Amino acid sequence: MLQTFGTFSLTLAASSAFVGVCLLVLGIFRSDKTLAAYGRRCVWITLGGSTASIVAMEWALNSHDYSINYVFRNVANATPRLFTITALWGALEGSILLWGFVLMLYMAATALRFRSRADDPIVAWATVVQLLVALFFFVLMLGPADPFAATGGIVTPLDGSGPNALLQNHPLMAFHPPMLYAGYVGFTIPFSFAIAALVTRRFGEGWLADTRRATLVAWGFLTSGIVLGAWWSYEVLGWGGYWAWDPVENASLLPWLTATAFVHSVMVQERRAMLRVWNLSLVIATFALTILGTFLTRSGVIDSVHAFSESDIGVWLLAFLGMVVVGSLALIAWRGDSLRTPGRIDSPLSREAAFLFNNLLFAGFALVVLVGTVYPLLVEALRDQRLTVGEPYFRSMTTPIGIALLFLMAVAPVLPWRATSTEVLRARLLLPAVCGVLVMGSVVLLGGDGIAQVAAFGLGAFASAGILRNLWMSLRARRRAHKEILPLALVRLVRGNPRVWGGLVVHLGVVAIAVAIAASSGYTTRVEAQLEIDDSITVRNYTVTYLGSVESKSSQKQTVKAQLLIEEDGEKVGVYEPAISSFPNARSAIGTPSVVTSWREDLYLSLANSEDDQGKIGLTVSVNPLVLWLWIGGGVMAFGTLLCLLPKRREVLE
Amino acid sequence: MKLRTAAWGIIAAAFIVIATTVAIRSGDETTSQRTQRLGRELACPVCTGESVGASNSSEARAMRKIIQQSIKDGESDGEIKARFVAAYGERVLLEPDRGGLGVLVWGLPIIGITVGAGGLYLVLRRWSRAPRLVASDADERLVEKLREDPRS
Structure with missing residues (x-):
């Protein structure tokens, strides 16, 4: 019943997307407004079909309708409610279902926003492109990735096999994937407008202004999704790290890098009407990379801890990717000459030149990640040899780029547009440079080593001092001119140019993250121990004493918790319980680390094995400095992005 | 100072x-x-x-x-x-070979960034050497004409 309803809703969504494309294209060519209006209505019908399919799937999951194969494979009677709901995005078919729904939400929001300009050719063509993308995904769900496929067999099973053990161990699972999808999918909107600009020959800055919000929303979601993924990895996987350069992680980083390059270089085009081809290419590359990421992670071509599902949709995604890339490049080439603009940059010491360097570094970063991720495929194809490109490669290649980006982030915001003198720079950068050197000196005095680490601390201080100096000067000028109290001046200042101040807040978040990465990658202490009851181990200024184990059993899982008394400098902090759980559907046990968090450092406790025949547990204890600042930095970046989205308020002159 | x-x-x-x-x-x-x-x-x-x-x-x-x-x-x-x-x-080994096919994975990004940086350097130099604005004779005549008779 639900199966029929689900398949029906997907068919409705796919066919109305198809009809919508046909009507809109016909309407545009014949200049028939009625036809185009009917075409636009198809967006709402597709949204309806997509919503119905999501409802059908959630209903099926929550009512344990095991006649649907997806439900059978991804939930069990004993699965808790939260993880039954999140099972929607626990495997491939459900993820694509969610993908389609999120895409329809973005399209509906776009349709509402542009309802007064619906007959504008650029909006009409953008809708056509969006509907084509939607059509592809709904056809995918009717074909190779059918979420409503039947379980088969004569008798419907009485219980399902349950979600992947790693996916039912932490509530962060409820937020991280939808955030990421909201990021990925959102880039369809700028992409569709970029294509529409090429088709309608309106390459000017109009489409940038039209899609600024959508791009920022998608970027904000992608950023939050990546940070939440790192957090999930840190809290659940138990290896003490948050980023493994795993192909799935790289797949989310790639579009983020090109999108970040775009949100910067777009400002050059807005100001100087330059870089049109480059910006179009960045938007197209970002969209293509989201599809490439989906291909890499969902086709099963690369081994990874995230390879939860494998299927034959790889060919489909690859074909779609090929169409996107070839089609876009052909369009750019076709419009080639008329895209040229006479703009120029006057001085390498200017804001716009800094944005060019920024783009060079981000594009280089993306190239490193792309090459490193795809290389194993190439080797396997050419030499039939399987290998993994891991952290050492990415670390040695990306560290210099990251340091250069931090330096640029410290210097670029103080550069004025057009040109500047070294004199102005020396005045503006003096205080930040003093802060940077002082922080570097303190890090070295405290025993810090590692060129990259010390540089990251120094540049972080340099950049944030620059931002705070800028804020302070603007506030002071404002208070003098308007005689306002500080909080009011702050609010009005930000509301006057939310984009600039929001961007600088995002930069502060980046500083926090950069410093946290530097500290936790360079100054971590890690000790492994075998402990009997009442044994203690001391790591830095923490003492960990093993008190005993507690076993608990539910129908979902069987868990052994080791109770550990934690003392810091001899004072009791509390009893922490890292655990190991075995799930009936998983071969190996899943560890759940326990983390004592403070603003200064984390004490990370991870159980390697429960009591063996000699009564000893295997325990890994690490002290990871400043990790909390990663998540704080992520929050600050999200907040900064929200600020950027505020409308600019013009002040009424009195 | x-x-x-x-x-x-x-x-x-x-x-x-x-x-x-x-x-x-x-x-x-x-x-x-x-x-x-x-x-x-x-x-x-x-x-x-x-x-x-x-x-x-x-x-x-x-x-x-x-x-x-x-x-x-x-x-x-x-x-x-x-x-x-x-x-x-x-x-x-998690680090790719530095010889053989591995040259690709180490070399490509470095070449890409170097070529990009070189291109950026050349274009910035060309821009900074070119005079800021070049008004052609036709532009000058147009301005002159408008100055004399704004209504034309």
């Missing part, structure tokens, strides 16, 4: 002192740091996508013990890695 120049001089001097200290300090590595680094450079043979350093599996823990012992025995990084390659094959 003089004060500011002096301040920048002090900053530069302090920076050089700090950089030298860090460079000297970064040379030596403790056994535990070296174990951790080598652990990151080797793949755990029984896991998917985890390094020896990251994995909690018994194999990875055994490998970490071997690394530690080999370091104490005075073996070089190359010798320790060769031992694991002999046991598990090339797949155990």
Whole structure:
């Protein structure tokens, strides 16, 4: 019943997307407004079909309708409610279902926003492109990735096999994937407008202004999704790290890098009407990379801890990717000459030149990640040899780029547009440079080593001092001119140019993250121990004493918790319980680390094995400095992005 | 003004002192740091996508013990890695080869960034050398004509 309803809703969504494309294209060519209006209505019908399919799937999951194969494979009677709901995005078919729904939400929001300009050719063509993308995904769900496929067999099973053990161990699972999808999918909107600009020959800055919000929303979601993924990895996987350069992680980083390059270089085009081809290419590359990421992670071509599902949709995604890339490049080439603009940059010491360097570094970063991720495929194809490109490669290649980006982030915001003198720079950068050197000196005095680490601390201080100096000067000028109290001046200042101040807040978040990465990658202490009851181990200024184990059993899982008394400098902090759980559907046990968090450092406790025949547990204890600042930095970046989205308020002159 | 120049001089001097200290300090590595680094450079043979350093599996823990012992025995990084390659094959190395096909993975990004930087340098130089605005004779005549008779 639900199966029929689900398949029906997907068919409705796919066919109305198809009809919508046909009507809109016909309407545009014949200049028939009625036809185009009917075409636009198809967006709402597709949204309806997509919503119905999501409802059908959630209903099926929550009512344990095991006649649907997806439900059978991804939930069990004993699965808790939260993880039954999140099972929607626990495997491939459900993820694509969610993908389609999120895409329809973005399209509906776009349709509402542009309802007064619906007959504008650029909006009409953008809708056509969006509907084509939607059509592809709904056809995918009717074909190779059918979420409503039947379980088969004569008798419907009485219980399902349950979600992947790693996916039912932490509530962060409820937020991280939808955030990421909201990021990925959102880039369809700028992409569709970029294509529409090429088709309608309106390459000017109009489409940038039209899609600024959508791009920022998608970027904000992608950023939050990546940070939440790192957090999930840190809290659940138990290896003490948050980023493994795993192909799935790289797949989310790639579009983020090109999108970040775009949100910067777009400002050059807005100001100087330059870089049109480059910006179009960045938007197209970002969209293509989201599809490439989906291909890499969902086709099963690369081994990874995230390879939860494998299927034959790889060919489909690859074909779609090929169409996107070839089609876009052909369009750019076709419009080639008329895209040229006479703009120029006057001085390498200017804001716009800094944005060019920024783009060079981000594009280089993306190239490193792309090459490193795809290389194993190439080797396997050419030499039939399987290998993994891991952290050492990415670390040695990306560290210099990251340091250069931090330096640029410290210097670029103080550069004025057009040109500047070294004199102005020396005045503006003096205080930040003093802060940077002082922080570097303190890090070295405290025993810090590692060129990259010390540089990251120094540049972080340099950049944030620059931002705070800028804020302070603007506030002071404002208070003098308007005689306002500080909080009011702050609010009005930000509301006057939310984009600039929001961007600088995002930069502060980046500083926090950069410093946290530097500290936790360079100054971590890690000790492994075998402990009997009442044994203690001391790591830095923490003492960990093993008190005993507690076993608990539910129908979902069987868990052994080791109770550990934690003392810091001899004072009791509390009893922490890292655990190991075995799930009936998983071969190996899943560890759940326990983390004592403070603003200064984390004490990370991870159980390697429960009591063996000699009564000893295997325990890994690490002290990871400043990790909390990663998540704080992520929050600050999200907040900064929200600020950027505020409308600019013009002040009424009195 | 003089004060500011002096301040920048002090900053530069302090920076050089700090950089030298860090460079000297970064040379030596403790056994535990070296174990951790080598652990990151080797793949755990029984896991998917985890390094020896990251994995909690018994194999990875055994490998970490071997690394530690080999370091104490005075073996070089190359010798320790060769031992694991002999046991598990090339797949155990997480860092791609610097020769053969590996040239691609190391070289491509470096070439890409170098070419990009070179192009950026050339275009910035061309821009900064070109005169700011060139008004053609036709432009001048047009301006002149409008000045004389704004209504035309």
